[in-house]
Amino acid sequence: MVTVEQIRERARKIAQRQGCPPEREKDHWEEAKKELEVEESARRADIMAASYLMHGH
Numbered sequence: 001m002v003t004v005e006q007i008r009e010r011a012r013k014i015a016q017r018q019g020c021p022p023e024r025e026k027d028h029w030e031e032a033k034k035e036l037e038v039e040e041s042a043r044r045a046d047i048m049a050a051s052y053l054m055h056g057h
Contacts, residue, residue: 002036010036 010032011025020027 002033002040006036007032 011028
């Protein structure tokens with residue numbers, strides 16, 4: 001599960017990447033949340049695939 005702190009930190013990074021001041025992080029929360037959810041989903045898929053392969057299926 002994605003935490004508020006993870007979203008906040010990612011939003012700061014996005015704001016910085018786009019040249020915005022750090023206090024504009026809230027403008028990027030939705031984008032940050034989406035990025036983190038995609039990454040978490042990919043991690044879960046990798047774990048499931050590895051588990052599947054480890055058990056010889």
